[in-house]
Amino acid sequence: xxxxxxxxxxxxxxxxxALDGVDLEVEQGEVFGFIGPNGAGKTTTLRILLGLLRKNxxxxxxxxxxxxxxxxxxxxxxxxxxxxxxxxPSLSGGEVIDLLGRLRGGVDQSRRDELxxxxxxxxxxxxxxxxxxxxxxxxxxxALVSDVELFILDEPTLGLDPLMEAVFRDCVxxxxxxxxxxxxxxxxxxxxxxxxxxxxxxxxxxxxESGTLAELRHLTRISVSVETAHPVTGxxxxxxxxxxxVDGTRAHFSVDAGAINRVMEHLTxxxxxxxxSAPPTLEDLFLRHYELQRGESAR
Amino acid sequence: xxxxxGTGALIRLILRRDRLLLPIWIALPPLxxxxxxxxxxxxxxxxxxxxxxxxxIVNSPGLVALLGPVSAPTIGGLTAWRSSIFATVIVAxxxxxxxxxxxxxxxxxxxxxxxxxxxxxxRAPLSAxxxxxxxxxxxxxxxxxxxxxxxxxxxxxxxxxxLSFAAIGWTFAALAGVAAQLAESAGVATGIAGAIFVLxxxxxxxxxxxxxxxxxxxSWMSPIGWMRLVQPFAGERWGVFALFLGAIIALIVVAYxxxxxxxxxxxxxxxxxxxxxATPWLRSPLALAWRLHRRTLLVWAAMFAVxxxxxxxxxxxxxxxxxxxxxxxxxxxxxxxxxxxxxxxxTLSLTFLGWIAAAYAITATxxxxxxxxxxxxxxxxxxxxxxxxxxxxxxxIAAIGSVVVLTAFGLLAGLTYGLSTGNVGYxxxxxxxATLAYxxxxxxxxxxxxxxxxxxxxxxxxxxxxxxxxxxxxLIGETLQVSQxxxxxxxxxxxxxxxxxxxxxxPLVSLTLLAFVLIIAGLVGFQRRSIG
Numbered sequence: 001x002x003x004x005x006x007x008x009x010x011x012x013x014x015x016x017x018a019l020d021g022v023d024l025e026v027e028q029g030e031v032f033g034f035i036g037p038n039g040a041g042k043t044t045t046l047r048i049l050l051g052l053l054r055k056n057x058x059x060x061x062x063x064x065x066x067x068x069x070x071x072x073x074x075x076x077x078x079x080x081x082x083x084x085x086x087x088x089p090s091l092s093g094g095e096v097i098d099l100l101g102r103l104r105g106g107v108d109q110s111r112r113d114e115l116x117x118x119x120x121x122x123x124x125x126x127x128x129x130x131x132x133x134x135x136x137x138x139x140x141x142x143a144l145v146s147d148v149e150l151f152i153l154d155e156p157t158l159g160l161d162p163l164m165e166a167v168f169r170d171c172v173x174x175x176x177x178x179x180x181x182x183x184x185x186x187x188x189x190x191x192x193x194x195x196x197x198x199x200x201x202x203x204x205x206x207x208x209e210s211g212t213l214a215e216l217r218h219l220t221r222i223s224v225s226v227e228t229a230h231p232v233t234g235x236x237x238x239x240x241x242x243x244x245x246v247d248g249t250r251a252h253f254s255v256d257a258g259a260i261n262r263v264m265e266h267l268t269x270x271x272x273x274x275x276x277s278a279p280p281t282l283e284d285l286f287l288r289h290y291e292l293q294r295g296e297s298a299r
Numbered sequence: 300x301x302x303x304x305g306t307g308a309l310i311r312l313i314l315r316r317d318r319l320l321l322p323i324w325i326a327l328p329p330l331x332x333x334x335x336x337x338x339x340x341x342x343x344x345x346x347x348x349x350x351x352x353x354x355x356i357v358n359s360p361g362l363v364a365l366l367g368p369v370s371a372p373t374i375g376g377l378t379a380w381r382s383s384i385f386a387t388v389i390v391a392x393x394x395x396x397x398x399x400x401x402x403x404x405x406x407x408x409x410x411x412x413x414x415x416x417x418x419x420x421x422r423a424p425l426s427a428x429x430x431x432x433x434x435x436x437x438x439x440x441x442x443x444x445x446x447x448x449x450x451x452x453x454x455x456x457x458x459x460x461x462l463s464f465a466a467i468g469w470t471f472a473a474l475a476g477v478a479a480q481l482a483e484s485a486g487v488a489t490g491i492a493g494a495i496f497v498l499x500x501x502x503x504x505x506x507x508x509x510x511x512x513x514x515x516x517x518s519w520m521s522p523i524g525w526m527r528l529v530q531p532f533a534g535e536r537w538g539v540f541a542l543f544l545g546a547i548i549a550l551i552v553v554a555y556x557x558x559x560x561x562x563x564x565x566x567x568x569x570x571x572x573x574x575x576x577a578t579p580w581l582r583s584p585l586a587l588a589w590r591l592h593r594r595t596l597l598v599w600a601a602m603f604a605v606x607x608x609x610x611x612x613x614x615x616x617x618x619x620x621x622x623x624x625x626x627x628x629x630x631x632x633x634x635x636x637x638x639x640x641x642x643x644x645x646t647l648s649l650t651f652l653g654w655i656a657a658a659y660a661i662t663a664t665x666x667x668x669x670x671x672x673x674x675x676x677x678x679x680x681x682x683x684x685x686x687x688x689x690x691x692x693x694x695x696i697a698a699i700g701s702v703v704v705l706t707a708f709g710l711l712a713g714l715t716y717g718l719s720t721g722n723v724g725y726x727x728x729x730x731x732x733a734t735l736a737y738x739x740x741x742x743x744x745x746x747x748x749x750x751x752x753x754x755x756x757x758x759x760x761x762x763x764x765x766x767x768x769x770x771x772x773x774l775i776g777e778t779l780q781v782s783q784x785x786x787x788x789x790x791x792x793x794x795x796x797x798x799x800x801x802x803x804x805x806p807l808v809s810l811t812l813l814a815f816v817l818i819i820a821g822l823v824g825f826q827r828r829s830i831g
Contacts, residue, residue, distance in 0.1 A: 052681070075684070082678070086674040094575040095577040096577075098576055102577075126573050128484060
């Protein structure tokens with residue numbers, strides 16, 4: 001069952017096109033990663049899902065309802081952490097956590113205390129004194145104390161230190177075990193890799209890639225370092241091989257997933273002594289899309 | 300001199316950020332002075348009529364307390380009397396807000412972190428804002444002097460009046476510089492400066508009103524009092540400017556000393572810790588709105604209450620004076636005697652009060668906008684709260700808040716005056732009714748703010764322009780003969796002067812309806828547009 005369905009979503013800010021036909025589907029119980037560079041349209045998409053922004057065209061459904069029309073009823077079933085957390089300067093962190101939890105339908109006190117403890121958060125300070133990371137904790141705790149079906153998190157670990165990031169990952173894993181759905185936007189790739197079942201990559205208002213991590217890896221290149229008995233020749237002429245650097249009997253190159261077999265056959269002729277290959281990271285995938293984008297815009 | 304490095308660059312930054320605001324507040328005092336001079340020249344052309352007017356003013360303790368005494372019965376003296384307090388409010392207010400905006404507000408929001416990591420000395424932000432305000436104040440002084448001289452007034456007096464505007468402005472700039480060092484939040488710093496302004500105004504009011512009974516030393520305690528003591532157009536006392544200069548230097552030294560010692564972002568007044576848990580009632584948008592508004596509302600209500608006590612007390616002393624002075628009693632006899640005199644005093648102070656209460660209503664209503672601009676509304680609207688419920692919560696507080704501040708004034712003015720005449724049962728209800736009659740007009744102003752916010756949020760600030768225009772219409776209408784159709788543009792002009800001419804329901808009903816329509820329009824627009 002789909003928790004979030006977006007079809008051909010289009011949004012203009014004045015004359016600027018922010019979202020250009022975005023399609024996205026998030027299934028129940030999965031952790032979905034929504035990644036892309038700054039200004040790609042991540043936050044715009046999330047704010048439309050919350051009914052804060054009006055769409056110009058397309059279909060959007062959240063938990064089976066229309067996010068603009070049914071906002072109040074839907075929001076009882078979801079929790080949101082904005083990317084740039086701004087809080088009321090005169091309220092204490094504890095007050096904000098309680099208030100936001102109550103506005104969503106109620107706060108489980110023991111769960112609240114547990115989260116405050118786990119995130120090592122001091123709830124007595126006025127919000128104007130909190131650092132970025134501490135403001136982020138307020139929003140995260142306020143979201144996680146609520147018993148909701150869907151979490152929409154906009155770059156939730158921005159400003160958290162590595163220890164707190166680990167706590168956050170544990171919390172997401174627990175939420176997932178409880179059968180809840182998480183939509184998480186990020187440009188921290190390791191986080192998405194560690195947490196997400198499926199991802200979509202957005203760039204300049206368009207989804208450029210969607211699928212499981214395994215699926216997306218097929219689309220990227222593997223980087224290979226090889227040491228052979230005889231100097232390798234003819235490698236750079238092969239289709240699907242890029243960035244070749246040959247240094248005597250050592251060679252470094254990257255190769256498209258589809259060309260691996262042919263390249264391996266070619267290499268064996270030079271008597272392979274050592275071969276190391278680095279699996280494609282999300283980083284490669286990300287950079288690859290930027291490259292493609294740049295190539296297109298240059299044309 | 301490394302503590303001052305970067306001051307020049309910061310001055311340019313301030314000029315860039317305030318390129319629209321600066322010209323507006325620089326232009327206001329000279330414009331007002333021109334209107335006032337023109338009015339006096341056309342309405343009181345002869346020396347005899349000018350002396351008559353000056354005598355009336357000097358013999359009216361209420362007016363003397365509100366605006367100070369007239370130093371000389373000439374066009375120059377009358378202009379100085381009429382324009383000084385108004386100019387003080389504008390110039391001092393603008394100086395305070397400018398200094399705090401470019402010092403403490405930048406630190407509080409973290410904008411200063413970027414600047415401070417560059418080659419910028421500790422004293423540079425304060426120095427830059429003081430230089431800019433000094434420049435602006437001197438431009439005001441030059442424009443005012445030029446305008447007065449152009450009307451053919453004596454040069455010495457014109458220079459003295461113009462300089463007194465600049466002096467009070469820069470005194471408050473320096474004072475704001477100290478306040479910005481003390482508090483960690485810009486709001487508290489502005490509050491400190493505002494409270495000191497009120498204190499100085501009250502010292503001057505009491506001192507000026509009781510000059511004959513030897514209490515003018517109170518006016519000497521207050522920089523606002525010094526403005527009149529300069530005596531423009533009445534044998535100028537240039538020495539008083541040395542007082543201004545001394546105070547300014549002392550304040551700047553204090554501010555610099557603190558700024559060199561404290562941490563960036565820290566103040567001298569430490570913020571208290573808050574509660575670890577919210578109180579049980581903090582569970583709705585209305586409760587949140589109350590929690591956020593309540594301190595401001597209390598301060599406003601306290602100010603209105605103090606103003607009420609002051610006016611009630613003044614009315615009593617004026618009435619006493621009329622009772623013991625047969626000449627004066629004769630003068631006011633054709634207005635209807637002592638009670639008519641106190642009624643007109645109350646009516647005049649209610650006019651001021653209506654404007655101030657409308658300013659409160661605008662700030663309270665436009666909290667909606669700052670919540671949206673700062674992104675805090677996202678938390679609330681992403682929870683299970685409808686837009687209508689959120690917006691009406693703040694509006695409710697703004698509407699009830701204006702009732703509270705007006706009641707505070709009406710109650711205390713009526714009580715103070717009623718106790719002194721021994722007739723509380725009569726004075727209190729009619730003062731209260733006369734005060735609350737301003738509510739519909741104030742709601743119209745709040746309605747304008749809401750309509751703008753809901754329909755074209757970027758233009759919300761125009762509601763301040765609307766209030767300014769209404770005040771200008773009233774001020775000009777008061778002194779010049781203006782057609783009724785122009786006067787009627789201001790909702791305040793429709794408010795029945797209850798004490799003078801009784802209650803009339805029609806204008807109250809139509810104003811309330813207008814406010815209602817404006818608010819509904821704003822709410823409808825707000826529910827249809829994107830947030831942020």
